[in-house]
Amino acid sequence: MTAATATNNEPRTTNPLVRLLQSEYLVLLLSAAYFFAFLPFTPGFASTENAANILATLLPLFIVAMGQTVVLITGGIDLSVTSIIALCSITGAAVMSGDHGWLAGHPLAVPAGIAAMLLVGALVGLLNGVAITQFRMPPFIVTLTAMMFFSGLAIWLTKSKNIGNLPAAFNALGGKTWLALVVSVPLAAAAHVMLSRSLWGRWLYAVGHNARTSLVSGVPVNGVIVSAYIASGLLAAVAAVLYTGQAESGSPVLAQRLLLDIVGATVIGGTSLFGGKGKILWTFFGVLFLKLIDNSLNLLDLSYFTIMMVKGAVILFAALMDTARTKLGAR
Amino acid sequence: MPASGSADKPLTIGISFETLQTGFWVASLDAFQAELAKRNMKMIQAIADGDANRQIEQVKNFITRKVDGIVLVPKDAKACIPIIKAANAANIPIVLYNRPPDKSDAKAVAVVADNFALTKETVTYMIGEAKRTGRKHKAMLLIGDLGDINAIGRRDGFEAAAKAAPDVLDVVARVPTEWNQEKAQAGVVNALQANPDISFIFTSSDFLFPSIVSALKSTGKYKKVGEPGHVILGGFDGDATAYQMLADGYLDATGVQDVYFEVEACVKAILDARADKPVEDTIKDPGFVIHQGNLKEKAPRMWGAKK
Known part of the structure; x- marks a missing residue:
């Protein structure tokens, strides 16, 4: 039995409605139903160009949401991911930019820039994890204040200015969808295997279920929590690579408004806000569902305010469903 | 085609x-x-x-x-x-x-919009009003997000006009707002505490006026044009708040896009x-400057004046 099957509530009832509600493919089915329901009314929804557009914007969100999944499984939350993306974005850009970048024009500028971004992401994750485990502070407060601090730092460092003139090879990582796929698919596969087949994965679920019991059972709880936040920081940094490449510039406010999408997509997928439950595949379904909604509402030419209301309602519905599924699973 | x-x-x-x-x-x-x-x-x-x-x-x-x-x-x-x-x-x-x-x-x-020229023209009008008081004024500038070239043009337009009138203006506060109401409010309050005798304020966007008005009201300095203690006020954009302030007699001028x-x-x-x-x-x-003297004439072209 894998960690995932041991810890993610499988259907145990014959009631088809309850089975559907508990199915791990529920959100995929909802996505398919939504797609076919809106297809006749939404111009260009099924076109290949639109599919490519959805994929291009889905991949970076999926990567950062994978990190959020890992943290949520431990029973925590990482609200600092958007500031990590912004800080990584300006760090990488400061290294690579042709306009006064530290390694402007150097052949190693791109790998060095990406390495710097990953390092910054991992360091912020480490800080979050250490603050939570060593000072016994709630993850919500730690990562919320980290978000404020690092967002401010990014703006202060750049004086609110974007950093452009990035190398074409770097921009291609975000701009060419197949390259983004080359980055995303192995990452997702690795994260899936780590969660479902490794000891670390079992520890994550165990800590999320009951940290005290896990500690008594010999699980290095603090180390597991710190590692989850480092993973979240690293994945946010990878997402920053794609987002920055898409925008062809490093921005201190990059992803500033993405937090609702990141947490929302993860929860919509079925990862529990209460910890101990979640899968990479579910998160992919959640991201896909959210992106389909976003994309179709845009194509339908609905107003900005309507789109915000619909998305908010969908995320609220997902949170309610999470509560219902948790209750059903506990029976 | x-x-x-x-x-x-x-x-x-x-x-x-x-x-x-x-x-x-x-x-x-x-x-x-x-x-x-x-x-x-x-x-x-x-x-x-x-x-x-x-x-x-x-x-x-x-x-x-x-x-x-x-x-x-x-x-x-x-x-x-x-x-x-x-x-x-x-x-x-x-x-x-x-x-x-x-x-x-x-x-x-x-x-x-020609941000530089229109701001310079607006601030030059305000300086003209300041000259009529016969004294030197301490001035505050609210700067927008410097990642926005419009904000840079407006800041530079203000500085160019102020530089040309050193006998009338002494710029003692430059408040960075990043186009954020809360930051503007905190910055204006701090600047007024540090320099209570500021009597000339220009904001790079009219949408920041509520923050300025709130800070001026709390210090008892929100007076109509011509009243004793009036702080000379100017802005940029031409929004509904600015129009109402002009119509009510509190605002001296704004540059209208x-x-x-x-x-x-x-x-x-x-x-x-x-x-x-x-x-x-x-x-x-090119935009235009709207002020107390030409309000009736220019209001029909001011987007903030539309009901």
Whole structure:
């Protein structure tokens, strides 16, 4: 039995409605139903160009949401991911930019820039994890204040200015969808295997279920929590690579408004806000569902305010469903 | 290629705004709707909520829908370049409204206010009012987001006017706001505490007036023009708050961006580009200064004065 099957509530009832509600493919089915329901009314929804557009914007969100999944499984939350993306974005850009970048024009500028971004992401994750485990502070407060601090730092460092003139090879990582796929698919596969087949994965679920019991059972709880936040920081940094490449510039406010999408997509997928439950595949379904909604509402030419209301309602519905599924699973 | 909408198949224009956070953008979107309806053209809209990557996605949605032209209010001058390139690749004319792009090989038309000249003219008018008091004034400048070239133009316009009147103005506070009401409010309060005798305030955007008024009211300094203790006030944009303050006699002057000129110029630029007519890379809106002396005459052209 894998960690995932041991810890993610499988259907145990014959009631088809309850089975559907508990199915791990529920959100995929909802996505398919939504797609076919809106297809006749939404111009260009099924076109290949639109599919490519959805994929291009889905991949970076999926990567950062994978990190959020890992943290949520431990029973925590990482609200600092958007500031990590912004800080990584300006760090990488400061290294690579042709306009006064530290390694402007150097052949190693791109790998060095990406390495710097990953390092910054991992360091912020480490800080979050250490603050939570060593000072016994709630993850919500730690990562919320980290978000404020690092967002401010990014703006202060750049004086609110974007950093452009990035190398074409770097921009291609975000701009060419197949390259983004080359980055995303192995990452997702690795994260899936780590969660479902490794000891670390079992520890994550165990800590999320009951940290005290896990500690008594010999699980290095603090180390597991710190590692989850480092993973979240690293994945946010990878997402920053794609987002920055898409925008062809490093921005201190990059992803500033993405937090609702990141947490929302993860929860919509079925990862529990209460910890101990979640899968990479579910998160992919959640991201896909959210992106389909976003994309179709845009194509339908609905107003900005309507789109915000619909998305908010969908995320609220997902949170309610999470509560219902948790209750059903506990029976 | 049709140069305008016809009865059979009206042209569709995709309008992508970075935000609708202030009255200026809301009034602009309304003006686009009215202008396109007048020309029998269809409008589809997308608002990026301050997210450059979301804006890229939304404009690609426009391209998917095969729009006939795109009007863009970009998040910033750099992140809009891949958007312009995508429109160029799809051979769709793209016009940037009110915010120009950075220099690049991407082809777009920008319709922008002459921020520097209009601010300089507005502040020069305010300095004229200050001179009439017969004393030197301590001044405060509220600066916008310096990632926005409009904010830089307005700051420089203020500094140029102030530099030309050293006997009238002593600039003692420069408040960075990043186009944020809360930051502006905190900055104004701090500046007034440090320099209680500030008597001349210019804001780089009218939407920050509520923060200024609140701070002035709390210190008992919110007085009408001509009343003893009046703080000379000026701004930029021409929004509804500024109009009401002018009408109520509290505001000395504001530089008005001519929304209707800019909107018309955007639509005309798209139609000209579609008809292969030459279009300038940058179309400048001269705007105008509205003040207590010309309020009745200029109000009909002030977008903030529309009910």
